Amino acid sequence: MNWLRKNLIAIIGILVLIYLFIPIAVIAVMSFNKPEGKFNISWNQFSTDAWQNLCGVPGVCDSFLVSIQIGLISTVVATIFGTMIAFALVRYRFRGRSSTNLLIFLPMATPEVVMGSSLLALFLNLRFPLGEVTVIIAHIMFIISFVVVTVKARLQGLDPRLEEAARDLYASPRATFRYVTLPLVLPGIIGAALLGFALSFDDFIISFFNAGTLVTFPIFIWGAAQRGIPVQVNALATLVFLVALVVVLTSQFVSYRRRKSLEILPEEDRSPATVDVMSRS
Amino acid sequence: MAAVLPSGGVSATPVAQRRSRTGYFLLLPGMAWLGIFFAIPFITLFVTSLQAPSPDAAGQFVPAFQVSNYAEAFLNYWPQFVRSLVYAGLATIFALLIGYPLAYFIAFRGGKWRGLLLVLVVAPTFASFLLRTYAWQTILSDNSPITQFLNFLHLLPDERILNTGIAVVAGLTYNFLPFMILPLYAALEKIDPRLIEAGSDLYASPVTTFRKVTWPLSLPGVVAGTLLTFIPAMGDYINAQLLGSTGDRMIGNAIQVNFIQFRDYPIASALSFILMAAILVLVFSYIRRAGTEDLV
Amino acid sequence: MRQVDDLRLDHLTKSFGEMTAVDDLSLTIPAGSFFALVGASGCGKTTTLRMVAGLEDPTSGRILIGDRDITGMRAYQRPVNTVFQSYALFPHLDIYENVAFGLRRRGIKDVKGPVESMLDLVELGPMARRKPSQLSGGQQQRVAVARALINEPEVLLLDEPLGALDLKLRRQMQIELKRIQTEVGTTFVHVTHDQEEAMTMADTVAVMNAGRIEQMGYPAEVYELPRTLFVANFLGQSNIISGAVAGSDGSMVTVSAHGAAFRLPGDRNSASGAAILVGVRPEKVTLLDAVDSARVPAPHNRVDGTVTDVSYTGVSTQYLVRTPWGQELTVFEQNDIVGDRAAVGDPVVMHWAVEHTFGLEP
Numbered sequence: 034m035n036w037l038r039k040n041l042i043a044i045i046g047i048l049v050l051i052y053l054f055i056p057i058a059v060i061a062v063m064s065f066n067k068p069e070g071k072f073n074i075s076w077n078q079f080s081t082d083a084w085q086n087l088c089g090v091p092g093v094c095d096s097f098l099v100s101i102q103i104g105l106i107s108t109v110v111a112t113i114f115g116t117m118i119a120f121a122l123v124r125y126r127f128r129g130r131s132s133t134n135l136l137i138f139l140p141m142a143t144p145e146v147v148m149g150s151s152l153l154a155l156f157l158n159l160r161f162p163l164g165e166v167t168v169i170i171a172h173i174m175f176i177i178s179f180v181v182v183t184v185k186a187r188l189q190g191l192d193p194r195l196e197e198a199a200r201d202l203y204a205s206p207r208a209t210f211r212y213v214t215l216p217l218v219l220p221g222i223i224g225a226a227l228l229g230f231a232l233s234f235d236d237f238i239i240s241f242f243n244a245g246t247l248v249t250f251p252i253f254i255w256g257a258a259q260r261g262i263p264v265q266v267n268a269l270a271t272l273v274f275l276v277a278l279v280v281v282l283t284s285q286f287v288s289y290r291r292r293k294s295l296e297i298l299p300e301e302d303r304s305p306a307t308v309d310v311m312s313r314s
Numbered sequence: 315m316a317a318v319l320p321s322g323g324v325s326a327t328p329v330a331q332r333r334s335r336t337g338y339f340l341l342l343p344g345m346a347w348l349g350i351f352f353a354i355p356f357i358t359l360f361v362t363s364l365q366a367p368s369p370d371a372a373g374q375f376v377p378a379f380q381v382s383n384y385a386e387a388f389l390n391y392w393p394q395f396v397r398s399l400v401y402a403g404l405a406t407i408f409a410l411l412i413g414y415p416l417a418y419f420i421a422f423r424g425g426k427w428r429g430l431l432l433v434l435v436v437a438p439t440f441a442s443f444l445l446r447t448y449a450w451q452t453i454l455s456d457n458s459p460i461t462q463f464l465n466f467l468h469l470l471p472d473e474r475i476l477n478t479g480i481a482v483v484a485g486l487t488y489n490f491l492p493f494m495i496l497p498l499y500a501a502l503e504k505i506d507p508r509l510i511e512a513g514s515d516l517y518a519s520p521v522t523t524f525r526k527v528t529w530p531l532s533l534p535g536v537v538a539g540t541l542l543t544f545i546p547a548m549g550d551y552i553n554a555q556l557l558g559s560t561g562d563r564m565i566g567n568a569i570q571v572n573f574i575q576f577r578d579y580p581i582a583s584a585l586s587f588i589l590m591a592a593i594l595v596l597v598f599s600y601i602r603r604a605g606t607e608d609l610v
Numbered sequence: 611m612r613q614v615d616d617l618r619l620d621h622l623t624k625s626f627g628e629m630t631a632v633d634d635l636s637l638t639i640p641a642g643s644f645f646a647l648v649g650a651s652g653c654g655k656t657t658t659l660r661m662v663a664g665l666e667d668p669t670s671g672r673i674l675i676g677d678r679d680i681t682g683m684r685a686y687q688r689p690v691n692t693v694f695q696s697y698a699l700f701p702h703l704d705i706y707e708n709v710a711f712g713l714r715r716r717g718i719k720d721v722k723g724p725v726e727s728m729l730d731l732v733e734l735g736p737m738a739r740r741k742p743s744q745l746s747g748g749q750q751q752r753v754a755v756a757r758a759l760i761n762e763p764e765v766l767l768l769d770e771p772l773g774a775l776d777l778k779l780r781r782q783m784q785i786e787l788k789r790i791q792t793e794v795g796t797t798f799v800h801v802t803h804d805q806e807e808a809m810t811m812a813d814t815v816a817v818m819n820a821g822r823i824e825q826m827g828y829p830a831e832v833y834e835l836p837r838t839l840f841v842a843n844f845l846g847q848s849n850i851i852s853g854a855v856a857g858s859d860g861s862m863v864t865v866s867a868h869g870a871a872f873r874l875p876g877d878r879n880s881a882s883g884a885a886i887l888v889g890v891r892p893e894k895v896t897l898l899d900a901v902d903s904a905r906v907p908a909p910h911n912r913v914d915g916t917v918t919d920v921s922y923t924g925v926s927t928q929y930l931v932r933t934p935w936g937q938e939l940t941v942f943e944q945n946d947i948v949g950d951r952a953a954v955g956d957p958v959v960m961h962w963a964v965e966h967t968f969g970l971e972p
Contacts, residue, residue, distance in 0.1 A: 046419030049412055050431070053438045053491065056449035060441055063452070074452050114344030125337025133341065136348050142541075142597060143352075144549020146566045147586040150573050151355035154362050154583060174351040177344050194698035197665050200685040201692045202712035202757065208686075212711075216702045235443050237552065242573065254444045258556075262448065270442045277440035278433070285429045 057274060064267035071261030083264035087272075090263040096253035097269055103165065103240075103249060104233040107172035112226045114173070115180025116218075122181070123188045140178045148175060149242030156243065163245025171243045172236065176229040183228065187221025231277070363583035375580055387584040391568045395588070398564040401479065401554075402547035405486035409494040409543045410536065412487070417498035417535070418528075422507060435495050447485055447556050454481050454557070477559040485553035493542035501535025502528075537604040545593055565589050615676030616641050617662070617765050617797055622671035624657050631657040633821035635671070639765075639799060639814070644791050646800045646812030650844065654821040655801045659767050662799065663692045675764050686715070691758035692767040696774050697750050699742035705729070705753055706738040712761040728760045731790065748779045755787070759794060768800045772807065784811050805845045809833065817841045833891075837880045839970050842889050849895070849939045851888045852972060855881070863969060868935035872911045872967060879969035887970040893942040894966040897929060900957035912961040915939065917952050927951060931960055 037044075063073055067080035088094035118137070121127065140148065152171050156163060195217065199209040237251035244252055254266055366378035388395070420431045438446065454461060454475040464470050475481050505528065513527035514520065551566030565585060572582035617639040624632040632654040639645045647655045660666040662673055664685030672681045680688050691712070699708050709728055710721040729735045732752035742750055751771060758766055771787070772780045788811055791798050802808050808815050809829035816826040817840070825832055825841045836842035842850065853867025863879050865872045865888050872888045879886070890911070898905060906912050918938060919930035922945075929941040929952060941960060943951075952958055 042415055042419050043423055045415040046423075049416040050434055052412070052488075053435065055453060056446040056488070057438055057441050059449040059452050060445050063449075074455065075457075114347060117340040118344040121337045121340035125340065127337045127341065133345060136345065136353060140348065140352050142545055142593065143590060144546065144566065144593065146549050146551060146569050147359075147590050148352070148355075150569055150582060150586050151359040152351060153573065154579060155351070155355040155358045157579075158358055158362075170351055174347060177348060181344070192698060194694050194696075195700060197663075197685070198692070198694055198698040198700070199711070199715075200665065201663055201690075201694075202761065203686045203715040204711075205686055205715075208715055212715075213700060217700075231440070235439070237444055251442060251444050254442060254448075258444075258448065262445075266445065270445045274437070274441040278437050281433050281437070282430070285433055289426070289429060 060267050060274075061271045064264060064271050066264060066267075068261070068264065073262055073264050073267065080264075083268040087265055087268055090265050092248065092253055093263060093265045093269065096248045096250045099165070099248065100234050100250035103169055103172060104230045107169050107176055107233045108226050108229040110169075111173045111176035111229050112180050112222060115177045115225065115229075116184050116222055118177070118181045119184035119188055122185055137178050137181050140175050141182075145175075145236075145238035146242075149239040152239070153242045163243055164247050167243040167245070168240050168247060168249065171239050172233045175236075175239060176232055179228055179232065180222075180225040183225035184218065184221050187218050187224075191217055227280075234273075359583045359586055362579050363587050365580045365583075367580075373577060380580065383580045383584045384588065387581050388588060390581075391565065391585060394563055394565045394568045395592070397479075397562070398548055398566070398589075399592075401483050401486060401564060402544050402550075404483045405490065405547045406494075406540050406544045408483070408487040409491045410498075410540060413491055413494040413498055413539065417495050417502055421499055421502035421505070422510075428503075432496075432499065435492050435499075439492055443489065444552065444556075447489065447552055450481070450485050450488065450557060451476060454484065476557065477562075479558060479562045481557035482554050482562050482564075485557045486547045486550060489550075489553065490543040490547050493546070494539040497538035497542060498532065498535040501532045501538075505531045533604065537601065541597060541600070545597065548593055549589060615678075615764060617799070618672075618674040619658070619662070620672040620674060622658070622661060622673065623669045624654075624661060624666065625669045630821050632661070632668075635821070635823065637816070637823065637826075639797060641797055642795050643814055644788070644798045644800065644812045646802060646808035646815045647818055648802055648805050648808040648815060648845070649818035651803055653818045655818045656769060658818075659692070659769055659799065659801045662765065663690055663767055664688045665692075689764040690767060691761050691763040691765075692769060693751075693754045693758050693771045695770040697742075697754040699750055699753055699757070701742055704739050704741055705734060705745070708742065708753055709757045709760055711757060716761075724760055728756045731759075731793070732756045747775050748783060751775065751783055752786070755790065759790070759796070763796060765797045765799060768798060770802055771800070772802075772804075780807070787811060809845070815845075817845060819844070835878055835968055836889070836970070839887060839972075842968075842970060847892055847940060848889045849892060850970070851937065851939075853886055853888055855884045855886050862964070865969070868933070868937075870913060873909075873964050874911075874967035874969050875965060878965075878967065881969045881971045883971075885972045887972050889968045889970055890962050890966055892928075892940040893926075895939070895941045895960050895962045897931070897941050897943055897952055898959045898961065899952065900959055903959045906959060906961045909964055910961040911964060911967055912959055913939070914957070914959050917954050917956045917958055920951065920954055931958060 062076070064083055065079055065081060066073055066076055067078040067082065068074075069077045083089070118133075122130075122133070127133075149171070152167075152174070153163075155161075156167055161167065191214070195213055196209050199213040200206075204212060235251065236249075237255060240249050241252055241255065248256070250269075254262060257263060257266065361377065362375070363383055364377075364379050364381065365375040365383075366380045368374035368376045416435070420428055420435075424431050452458070456474050456476060461470070461475050464475070465473055470480075472478050475484070509531070510523060510527055513523035517523050517526060549566050551564055551570050554562055554564040554567050566589075569582050569585045569589070572578045572585065576582075619635050619637040619639075622632055622635040622637075623630065635654075635658060647658065649655045657666060661668050664680075664683060664687075668681065672679055674680065675689065680690075700711065703711070706725055706729070710725045713721045713724060726735065726738075729738055732755060734749060734752055734756065737745060737749060737753075742753065745753065751774075754771070768787075772783050775783060784807060787798075800808070800812060805817075812829060814826065815829045815832050817824045817832065819840045824838045825836065832841065833845055836845065836848065839850065842848040851867050851872070853865045853872065855863060856866040856871070857864045858876065861876050862873050863876050863886075865874070865886055867888060874888065881887070900914065903914075913933050915931035915933045917929055918932050921928045924945070926942045926944055929943065930938050931941060932938050939960065
């Protein structure tokens with residue numbers, strides 16, 4: 034009884050984690066199913082057909098590649114624009130700061146259906162043809178805010194004395210940026226880009242409004258749902274999940290190793306300053 | 315010596331000017347993008363929401379100032395509005411109840427596993443949002459173990475979960491749970507464990523300690539988490555579409571149907587605008603009440 | 611040793627809006643000296659340092675090295691380097707690259723030799739390929755010094771360089787820094803709020819208050835003869851008794867205060883008018899039991915009193931003694947006496963040499 038009380042929070046926490054993974058497990062298990070009819074909803078028979086023939090259904094891989102292409106282009110553009118804004122916000126004085134902040138905040142507080150529909154209304158009014166271009170425009174728009182927030186946080190966490198130290202050590206403003214600022218902010222920019230790609234790749238609502246006849250991976254799933262989602266979709270989604278998980282876990286492991294290597298330090302010689310620098314880097 | 319006074323002052327001014335010009339240059343492309351593709355559509359949306367049907371061609375609309383669109387939209391769809399509020403509110407509460415223990419566990423018991431546990435919280439979002447929602451169709455289907463178990467206990471009013479409001483709320487809760495857990499964790503992680511020890515020293519009972527120490531200190535995370543859950547849940551229509559019946563549709567469904575199927579752009583725009591206004595009013599009054607304005 | 615020039619600050623002023631951080635400061639720091647700028651936080655000492663480094667533009671005034679005006683030069687153009695508070699080591703570069711940074715930015719290709727010998731100077735050779743976060747506080751401090759010194763600056767600025775270290779390590783690094791300074795012969799300008807550290811390390815100390823320099827000189831000179839009330843209280847402790855000048859006979863000034871009379875040498879008096887503050891350092895005061903009052907040397911200044919507090923601190927004992935007019939004076943006594951110490955409530959007499967007395971402007 035005492036044991037239960039002590040570990041109650043751990044038990045609940047682990048149960049919640051399991052709950053988070055139930056649908057993932059269903060997706061993965063169903064990728065090995067051989068459905069009885071068209072609908073891959075109940076378990077029938079084990080099969081690796083889908084995994085052996087990932088592109089076996091017309092349109093699956095095309096839409097997958099379209100989504101990757103849109104994700105890459107939108108992410109690159111949005112990351113550049115968003116990073117520039119983050120630098121301006123943290124480093125420069127300018128008029129209209131509060132309206133700038135509002136314009137960055139609003140897209141994150143706006144439901145996707147409103148953003149998607151309002152952008153569609155604009156394109157319709159301008160008689161702009163819907164397709165890959167409009168989807169990319171939309172994705173860049175909603176990713177920028179997330180990039181700004183992520184990079185801004187990293188930039189604000191940067192000790193201004195590091196750049197002063199560079200200037201003090203004969204680095205011109207350009208060299209300071211190249212050799213100190215950029216390398217230190219880069220992890221934030223990469224994080225923002227990964228987040229941006231994930232948001233773009235998985236976006237359905239905004240894409241659906243502005244895609245016209247273009248089929249992205251989520252739109253393919255949506256369309257296929259009426260006549261049964263092919264097992265290949267499950268296999269591809271499981272694959273994406275695994276790749277993303279490996280990427281994130283590897284980066285976690287690397288930073289853990291780096292922290293671990295610090296523990297060899299002789300204890301007597303460690304001052305608060307060490308801890309300070311560690312938490313910052 | 316007075317002759318040398320300007321030497322420092324003069325060089326300072328041009329530097330400041332050059333800096334601010336660079337600032338505008340940095341802002342320009344991104345802010346222009348947001349201005350053209352977010353702010354202007356917003357205004358277009360407002361203009362569209364006031365348009366009237368064209369007298370000449372059916373299905374066409376002409377600029378007008380037809381405020382009655384808003385009344386019509388609201389009168390036709392107020393049940394969907396109320397339902398969205400209730401479903402999103404319930405999902406937010408459930409996500410808080412489910413997410414808090416996990417965030418607490420990671421923050422105070424995670425130790426060196428914290429990073430890994432956080433990855434596990436985010437990991438489910440790596441799999442497609444649509445597929446995860448479809449997976450809940452399987453999990454909550456009529457002959458699934460969960461449904462049969464709950465029916466055995468006579469807990470389900472309709473004897474089923476799928477295609478009811480319960481499934482919609484369950485889907486919303488699940489899909490936005492990571493957005494609840496992350497800010498909660500960020501707030502809890504900042505709390506010095508010694509404060510909780512001091513609390514248990516003062517109040518003896520763990521419940522009182524939680525109420526008087528942990529909960530108030532985690533409030534910024536609670537505010538951020540509830541907003542990040544409530545806002546997307548309020549506007550979502552995928553969960554209602556895939557997990558609910560026609561009687562469980564939310565305002566997002568109404569906007570989508572009016573835009574894509576009925577092509578009644580003024581009504582769809584008016585609905586979007588009402589939703590956006592409702593969310594902003596709710597968000598800002600909530601933030602003001604919670605007293606953490608620095609969130610925005 | 612290399613030939614280096616004096617650092618001169620000429621009517622240097624820095625204002626932030628309404629606030630004047632540095633107020634018309636003129637100062638010459640001799641080449642090759644170890645100069646300490648000491649003051650409470652917010653007194654303008656760090657702002658002065660940042661202006662010399664080029665990280666802050668002066669509102670007016672000039673900064674010169676020898677005859678060269680460097681006021682208009684950017685930070686990266688100045689022959690001046692800084693050891694920053696909490697070091698500001700580049701966390702993404704290893705120790706070797708941190709130290710090589712300045713040389714590389716100046717386009718020097720062959721950095722191996724200088725970097726290695728500099729790392730040897732600060733005894734960090736084996737640490738070259740570690741990242742700053744893998745070093746202890748004391749080691750990071752030495753990297754910061756090496757990173758600045760390798761550029762052979764004409765002036766090395768140190769901004770609270772030991773502030774983040776614990777007491778034992780501070781003492782060690784103070785000696786280390788003095789050794790390095792003697793070895794390279796560069797002018798060191800050291801900013802600190804720790805008066806003891808300033809006096810230990812520097813050959814010249816300047817006490818700064820509210821943007822101005824209150825007093826400057828050799829550490830012992832400034833300590834023994836403070837010229838302002840601020841210096842008397844900031845650099846060590848002082849007993850201050852307010853009174854009025856009663857007379858002046860040649861080289862001696864007589865002061866009457868609270869019915870008692872004090873004398874002090876005229877050249878130790880900084881008061882210009884009749885009102886005066888008589889001061890004496892606590893360790894200069896000797897304590898005698900009241901019954902032994904006849905043993906007080908005749909020319910000494912003396913005050914009767916009652917002990918109100920005794921704190922034993924190891925090397926010395928600190929007494930608080932209440933005077934007849936109700937003021938509490940502090941007395942430090944070396945713990946080298948045999949026998950009983952005075953106890954709370956004991957009637958005592960305090961006395962000190964006239965030559966240890968100083969007079970201040972109230």
